Amino acid sequence: MTPSSGPEPQPPLLEMRGVTKRFPNVVANDAVDLTVARGQVRALLGENGAGKTTLVHMLYGLQAPDEGAILLHGQPTRFRSPRDAKAAGIGLVAQHFHLARRHTVAENLALALPGTPALFPTRALARPVKELTERYGFEVDLTARVSRLSPGEQQRVEILKALLQGAELLILDEPTSVLTPQEAHRLFAVLERMKADGKGVIFISHKLDEVLAIADRITVLRGGRVVADEAAADTTAAKLATLMVGREVARGRSEASREPGPVRLAVHDLSVHADTGEARLKNVTFHVRGGEIVGVAGVAGNGQAELTQVLTGLHAPSSGSVHLDDVNVAGASVRDLFARGVVHIPEDRNDMGVVGAMRVAENLVMRRHREAPFSKGRLLDWRAVGEHADGAIRDYAIATSSKDTVTRQLSGGNVQKVILARELGGKPGLVVASHPTYGLDVAATELTHALLREQRDRGAAVLLVSEDLDELLDLTDRILVLFRGEVTGVVDARGASREAIGLLMAGDRSPLETQGGSLTSARIDPHDGVNEVSA
Amino acid sequence: MTWKWEPRGEPTAALVWGVSLGAVAFAMILTGILFAFFGVAPIPAFVTIVERTILDARGLSEVVRRSIPLMLAGVGLTLAFRARFWNIGAEGQLLIGAVAAAGVALFSGLPATLLLPTMFIAGFLAGAAWGLGPALLKVRLGVNEIITTLMLNYVAIYIVRWLINGPWKGRSMAGFAYSDMFDPAAFIPTLGATRLHWPTLLLAILAALLVTWLLARTRFGFEVRMMGESPEAARYAGVDFFRTTLILVLVSAGAAGLAGVGEVAGIHRRLVDPGSLSIGYGYTAIIVALLARRNPLAALVTALFLGWVAASGDVMQVALRLPSQITGVTQGLVLLSVIGAEPLLRYKLVRVRKTQPPTAGEVA
Ligand SMILES: Nc1ncnc2c1ncn2[C@@H]1O[C@H](COP(=O)(O)OP(=O)(O)O)[C@@H](O)[C@H]1O
Ligand SMILES: [Mg+2]
Numbered sequence: 020m021t022p023s024s025g026p027e028p029q030p031p032l033l034e035m036r037g038v039t040k041r042f043p044n045v046v047a048n049d050a051v052d053l054t055v056a057r058g059q060v061r062a063l064l065g066e067n068g069a070g071k072t073t074l075v076h077m078l079y080g081l082q083a084p085d086e087g088a089i090l091l092h093g094q095p096t097r098f099r100s101p102r103d104a105k106a107a108g109i110g111l112v113a114q115h116f117h118l119a120r121r122h123t124v125a126e127n128l129a130l131a132l133p134g135t136p137a138l139f140p141t142r143a144l145a146r147p148v149k150e151l152t153e154r155y156g157f158e159v160d161l162t163a164r165v166s167r168l169s170p171g172e173q174q175r176v177e178i179l180k181a182l183l184q185g186a187e188l189l190i191l192d193e194p195t196s197v198l199t200p201q202e203a204h205r206l207f208a209v210l211e212r213m214k215a216d217g218k219g220v221i222f223i224s225h226k227l228d229e230v231l232a233i234a235d236r237i238t239v240l241r242g243g244r245v246v247a248d249e250a251a252a253d254t255t256a257a258k259l260a261t262l263m264v265g266r267e268v269a270r271g272r273s274e275a276s277r278e279p280g281p282v283r284l285a286v287h288d289l290s291v292h293a294d295t296g297e298a299r300l301k302n303v304t305f306h307v308r309g310g311e312i313v314g315v316a317g318v319a320g321n322g323q324a325e326l327t328q329v330l331t332g333l334h335a336p337s338s339g340s341v342h343l344d345d346v347n348v349a350g351a352s353v354r355d356l357f358a359r360g361v362v363h364i365p366e367d368r369n370d371m372g373v374v375g376a377m378r379v380a381e382n383l384v385m386r387r388h389r390e391a392p393f394s395k396g397r398l399l400d401w402r403a404v405g406e407h408a409d410g411a412i413r414d415y416a417i418a419t420s421s422k423d424t425v426t427r428q429l430s431g432g433n434v435q436k437v438i439l440a441r442e443l444g445g446k447p448g449l450v451v452a453s454h455p456t457y458g459l460d461v462a463a464t465e466l467t468h469a470l471l472r473e474q475r476d477r478g479a480a481v482l483l484v485s486e487d488l489d490e491l492l493d494l495t496d497r498i499l500v501l502f503r504g505e506v507t508g509v510v511d512a513r514g515a516s517r518e519a520i521g522l523l524m525a526g527d528r529s530p531l532e533t534q535g536g537s538l539t540s541a542r543i544d545p546h547d548g549v550n551e552v553s554a
Numbered sequence: 555m556t557w558k559w560e561p562r563g564e565p566t567a568a569l570v571w572g573v574s575l576g577a578v579a580f581a582m583i584l585t586g587i588l589f590a591f592f593g594v595a596p597i598p599a600f601v602t603i604v605e606r607t608i609l610d611a612r613g614l615s616e617v618v619r620r621s622i623p624l625m626l627a628g629v630g631l632t633l634a635f636r637a638r639f640w641n642i643g644a645e646g647q648l649l650i651g652a653v654a655a656a657g658v659a660l661f662s663g664l665p666a667t668l669l670l671p672t673m674f675i676a677g678f679l680a681g682a683a684w685g686l687g688p689a690l691l692k693v694r695l696g697v698n699e700i701i702t703t704l705m706l707n708y709v710a711i712y713i714v715r716w717l718i719n720g721p722w723k724g725r726s727m728a729g730f731a732y733s734d735m736f737d738p739a740a741f742i743p744t745l746g747a748t749r750l751h752w753p754t755l756l757l758a759i760l761a762a763l764l765v766t767w768l769l770a771r772t773r774f775g776f777e778v779r780m781m782g783e784s785p786e787a788a789r790y791a792g793v794d795f796f797r798t799t800l801i802l803v804l805v806s807a808g809a810a811g812l813a814g815v816g817e818v819a820g821i822h823r824r825l826v827d828p829g830s831l832s833i834g835y836g837y838t839a840i841i842v843a844l845l846a847r848r849n850p851l852a853a854l855v856t857a858l859f860l861g862w863v864a865a866s867g868d869v870m871q872v873a874l875r876l877p878s879q880i881t882g883v884t885q886g887l888v889l890l891s892v893i894g895a896e897p898l899l900r901y902k903l904v905r906v907r908k909t910q911p912p913t914a915g916e917v918a
Contacts, residue, residue: 020906043561043562043563045558079652331790332792333789335789353789353790353791353792354792354794357792357909365790367786370784370786370787371784371786371787371789371790372787372790373787374780374783374784374787374788375783375784376783376784377779377780377783381776385780385787385791386790386791386792388773388776388791389773394773397772397773397774398771398773399771399773399776400773401771401774425564428563428564
């Protein structure tokens, strides 16, 4: 453990020894060891909440470790800020980008570089940028405004920024979560070249096939601890999945117990504009039957949020119709739609799905508080609210010290259980679920999936928006793909291929044309997908 | 070994009380230091103040009567602040309430039994109307209510000035800018020879109970709390922002209007200069509501405390010959300490042991 244990012949680029970081309620990293050699891609694999982001934040000077040592080129180092880390040759492409959206790519790059002249700051950039982009094989338009770029393009700007700052060790935190599968492959090609240049890469993901495709060595984190450090060549997806979750994971589809019923939700020619006048949804048409789960796939920001907002009354459509059991409800209020049986599991569960400062019992009734027995006239019946809370806490196994606990003290999974109990408890006709398992642990994810299936089986129409293709392929009957506010295709989830959906997510309709629109190519099991990717 | 701030869970009631009392005590110590700068020994000064305010019956009645308008306006503000409607306009709402009551008293010619009730109703409605504009501007156009409510205070001040110098200037008042004295039927009864207009005090206590009940038991109160704690969630829950905001602002501003009725009909008994009518009660009520942590029942207690500060100001001027502004300074110190102590509710100071390697520089 002592830094002076004698210089090794060739110290690794980075070594972390026994790094521990505690937060008030959780040990985010517990005695973590990690090395990255030059020319190596080190994958950091783990479920949401495993501590991956926290670990690299300490590497980047955003957080200070409570215990342990960080050695760069064998030298003990401590970063007080990202400035220190950058100076030491570490670059971070964060989970959420840090770009000035109203400025151009060149301006953003100039801002990040030391020694940028005060006048005409972007002039000096052209040459180094050209060198780098040619070397690593990616294009960026220097004059484009960042707000106009797709997430994949913004990510390239972030990578370029790090390289311009002279990064020797590049950290990518869940880089593929904003990419289509094809874009991910392009990113992997860039990483291969960086490897060949002798740079080190830390690649964070919770997707097994990606990690196996790009990494040389894989560190698996679970609950803040390293549970495995293996060469990619010596392991399998199944083994990694078990390590990551701590037990064997059951996967695969479970089909509906009966045939879908009549159409419950029919959306026709729906268009939505943002307050700025920008079109967010363009002439969207689809339907969902009772007893059916329809998925919505797409790279983040392609109209999914607007679609759920319109269907749940949070945003008014500019044109088109939304029929719910044959009644046009386009433009109806949240309250009206809820009364008609439209429930909503919102993307932003902490700020929208619950009121963090209110008690669990209150949150368990918050949209239903106008109904009997919770309301008697204009008064609330707290006894009925309390009894309902006791039942929901028991039925959904919500881990809370009491029904009067302030909801923000609950973990993410339990907040989601509060929302699920409230929304699904009242026999809904249409369930709109937006990223319902994002950030949840495996148990809470499985519960969420089971509850959505249960709704399907009792005849509700379910619309599931997700960025997780595996989730969509396992859970849904059909998948609607959105790109720039348009439906690029609706595919049968049985037998759909990830690659085909990926193309549709990028606006490329060729899979529909080549296969006559049916898209029933043999479905690639996500675990077999590994071969596809590395081939 | 070093110290560092760490977030803590939900503050307990004991912690909230402890921190609030600590903040108040801190402000009092600073006030004492201020006394010393004026050449007044702090401890004897506080003894004199306590003797003449709390230990003296007449002094105590002054404390309570000062706190009546603070209670009414402060209770109203707790409701508005719960919904994060930052009403800074209680001062103007109070003055307009007083104007309406004075109008009824001077010109309505109502029979004696109806006069006072009508004055209270008129004061409530006028105060509420003064809050209506900012409420509409906020929910319809997103105009910041802090600015609109604050600016309307000045409009109210000048309306009162104009009335007492112009149309409502009393015939019997020679050169002074007052209205005529009200008919005795329009006087709010007081306790014995004091200026404690007890019906208004009862009204204030009722208002606190009513707002408590609204917040705790009604759907309206539940939706107000949702709106204040998380507007996103309130939208998702289908709360009608327009209707809810309107109602809560009417109640809040109306309560300030009632405070104006109490002052004009309980103390002055004619419409007087705005500076005499209210010694900034509407602004002090903001401190009352915040110190009470937006709890209407607690606002009764904090109003008594700030009423005591105001009554002490009188003692300081008369007995200790301190400048009149000392009251405002003390109020300011209380507000600053309370706001400054806020982080203590959310963070605690903990000791940490460091076992970190030296920095790169130290090794190289
Ligand atoms: N600033 C923070 N304060 C308190 N807890 C935190 C903070 N950041 C992360 N955590 C907790 O630490 C754990 C690890 O989080 P994180 O590193 O973001 O995981 P991952 O990136 O693997 O999804 C989680 O339980 C998370 O809630
Ligand atoms: Mg993370």
